[in-house]
Amino acid sequence: MSNKLIDIVNITKSFGENVVLDELNLYIRENEFLTLLGPSGCGKTTLLRILGGFETPNSGDIIFDGKNINNLPPNKRQLNTVFQKYALFSHMSIAENIAFGLKIKGKTKGYIQDKIHYALKLVNLEGYEDRTPDSLSGGQQQRIAIARAIVNEPKVLLLDEPLGALDLKLRQDMQYELIRLKNELGITFVYVTHDQEEALTMSDTIVVMNQGYIQQIGTPEDIYNEPQNAFVADFIGDSNILPATMVEDKVVKMLGATWQCVDVGFGRNKPVDAVIRPEDIDLVKPEEGIIEGVVTHLIFKGVHYEMEVLANNYELLVHSTDMFPVGTEVGIKVDPFDIQIMKKPESEDAEAVGIEE
């Protein structure tokens, strides 16, 4: 997890009038599990396709292992792709599918046989050599697609929402499977998804994207606990985003009260946004809280209760394992380190701020 393997420099890509990626910079390290996370249309798949060589950027450079690969066709790149809808070759058996890349490279029969065996073992589908893709379930097809890619020993595996078409249980199993694979193979994974839970579970590094811009780069913990702007806070998990004023370092005014926090360096009396995760709000007896509120909605979610609490004209989303019936008057407390302060977006285009690394 040290050397830069891929350097993406000032990539711009537009389809007609529509700018999909705007002057994007990003580097990917060796052995990293990097996830491009964002809503549909944020440019994450386009970026992956540029890496794979299926799209050409309008400007900018892709540096792979120190070499510019802008004009290298997909078949000459040292990376392989796992496609969203598997893209298996339906007229070939599973073994032929996996052998495809190796046959083209002119490997010997014995080598190919060994590799097929190894790859099928790796994805837990031994004995499926002679089946056809149509006879496999979605999850199995996806694992074959992964096997077909990794037998070529790419330096980087690109995965384009590979679990998107699978049901929830299978998706969770496959997440662990992918982490195991990545550790066994010791190669770089670039993973595209719109599923924040998937991103948080598997990644070393998450790149949150929106409207062609990178919003935040960080570890899953960074992204979840310290979102840098309202978009990231809103996109990753549930959150309460509140207008606030930074009175001075470590003191913030919001919801009509003054709160202790841990953030510094925003200046004095500056308007900011404050993020509080629903599970970080503690509901207590009215007299013990910093402010008071009334429970207006209550839903049982299994692991916890989801409540809405009306306090000083703000609806706060609260997750708690304790249940407070609708109408209960409660006190609200938040630990200082659970309040995350963000700069107010300067432009009107609040969600699409380009940020410096």
Added chain:
Amino acid sequence: MKNRKLLTGPYLFWAASFIIIPLLMIVYYGMTDKEGHFTFMNLARITTPENLKALGLALLLSFISTLICLILAYPLAMILSEKSVNQTSFIVLIFILPMWMNFLLRTLAWQNLLEKNGIINMILEFFHLPDQTLINTPYAIVLGMVYNFLPFMVLPIYNVLSKIDKDVIFAARDLGANNMQTFSKIIFPLSIPGIISGITMVFVPSLTTFVISDLLGGSKILLIGNVIEQEFKQGSNWNVGSGLSLVLMIFIIASMALIAKYDKDGEGTAF
């Protein structure tokens, strides 16, 4: 459920009166002589030298026409399948448009073009070039077949090609295949169902046609279709005509069996 079954009544009636009964009648005529006695003689009539020649020529010309259609249609279908839907629908329309014109009229138009004193020879004459014998040649018949049946080759191939997932092609490129390898190992094999159904849709009508050979081949070049037509109309010998039709059917059934073998998922026959 009973009411629903009742709804199939008209179709059953249609199928019985216009498909099954006529077919049985052809079988009956084909297997009997004029007095109504059972015989294989009508089927055996295919073995006369003239009829064998007509069948052989029909097979040869249909084969050549089908091959030319395939060579012309495949690249066109590929170009079409790479265009966006808006552009394709216009080009497809251009190709289908002549099909809306009467088949006979189209063939007659070619007759006019190719005739000894026809338009092509007039143009040649204008430039003081020697006359060409165009009409009443096997080439003219092949031209007529290709012109009339080309859309039936383009559409099923286009249909199959446009259904190939772009990601499948990307995947082949991604795994190291160059453009040629992607075509020969992925695109072409995946398009075989379309090719098979295109081939049948051109080969079968070419094999049985008598209008094209009549108008563009004159009375000199007889195909098996012309022989059958003459038996019915000039010879008034329904028995021999039916017998020869049955023989032709065997060839067609054989080609259908070929489709059933390759076109397992029926994708190519969607057209």
